[in-house]
Amino acid sequence: MTAAAQADDRMRADLTALFGEAVRSVSAEVAMPSRLPASPHGRTIVIAVGKGAADMMRIALERTTDPAMQGLVVTRHGHLPPGDVNWPNVEVIEAGHPYPDENSVRAAHRALELAGTLQAGDRMLVLLSGGGSALLAAPAPGLNLADKQAITRALLQSGATIEEINRVRKHLSAIKGGRLAVAAGAAAVTTWIISDVPGDDPSFVSSGPTVADNSSLEMAREIIDRYGIRPPAEVAAALQDPANETPSADSLGLAGCETLVIARARDALAGAARLAGEIGYHVTDLGDQLQAEARHLGASHAALSRRLARAGGPRRAVLSGGETTVTVVNKAGRGGRNLEYLLGLAVALDGEPGIWALACDTDGIDGTEHAAGAVVTPTTLVRAAKAGLDPASHLAENNAFLFFEALGDLVVTGPTLTNVNDFRAILIHPAGGIDS
Incomplete structure (x- = not known):
């Protein structure tokens, strides 16, 4: 040589x-806290979403002291760790990325369903990593999966930043922009985040399903216009519908949620x-x-x-x-x-x-x-x-x-x-x- x-x-x-x-x-092994937060008085549900979801759930299972903990993993197709992932009480769904698929819709509705079973005294621990915006896709009323796929494709090909893309996504969703936390009602909500967004604003990671949003429908419409995107008629109508404004932190109690960025660029x-x-x-x-x-x-x-x-x-x-x-x-x-x-x-x-x-x-x-x-x-x-x-x-x-x-x-x-x-x-x- x-x-x-x-x-x-x-x-x-x-x-x-x-x-x-x-x-x-920035691996889950290094970044995850040594102890999981305990449920105040009742059940604990762990929902892990993103490209790192499976490894974050694996570490959570190793470090929990609650043998009855129930979990949901939602990750990209092919992003499961090698070996056996048939964990007790944990459901695993592989879904589409960068474009949502039918499993993305199923996963979002399953996460909302689990959150809806919680009561005061229970805890929902949400483990987020990048990719969750596509992996959890619950179309807002009047929209379907094809609409979500079309606007996602247009945004990703437009040159828009991830913050801009996620501002639009939040206003076309039944789970993003804090809505998953709202579904948990009076239960305690803790979110740990491996951040994939510049600036590490937790409201943008996976489009912030448990984090209060500070954007608006008007901002989302402006982004669509700025990049010359022609959305499907149903998407354009949804962005005009006041019902699709993201929940207010003050009015819906999101301000009390505990959020921690555990790893970043x-x-x-x-x-x-x-x-x-x-x-x-x-x-x-x-x-x-x-x-x-x-x-x-x-x-x-x-x-x-x-x-x-x-x-x-x-x-x-x-x-x-x-x-x-x-x-x-x-x-x-x-x-x-x-x-x-x-x-x-x-x-x-x-x-x-x-x-x-x-x-x-x-x-x-x-x-x-x-x-x-x-x-x-x-x-x-x-x-x-x-x-x-x-x-x-x-x-x-x-x-x-x-x-x-x-x-x-x-x-x-x-x-x-x-x-x-x-x-x-x-x-x-x-x-x-x-x-x-």
């Missing part, structure tokens, strides 16, 4: 290790930063709330990386998190936020020596494909040219997945059973050097 190949292997291994530590730092970056320092990198942390068009952020980070590489100095690890957006122009394209970011980065770097990068979704699935993300190296464009791949056309056609798949540079982890959104790491060796 040549020295260049050995260097490339080392850099890829460092990137993979940083991603692994980021994910571990900041924790993932902190874990990766610690490891990067241990293996000899000077860390530059760009923050955990970056939101921009993916390809544009990639080009911006390429410019920064080139300046750092040419300035000399120590080896650097540039870390960032958040959730980029993608404006889809080719609806048949195959890509994802992180893959599009990386392709924008690679094009802007133009083969700059001494720079390697990884961008992955911490849930292990970037967009709708099976990869978590990919890796960019100084030879990415050279290898692409030899393979007859045009990076600019792949970027223009939202086909970043096909580009990195052809190069063999995808990062495939499978579901990680947690989710704090995008993780990006750029490793810089000034002047192209690899010595520590």
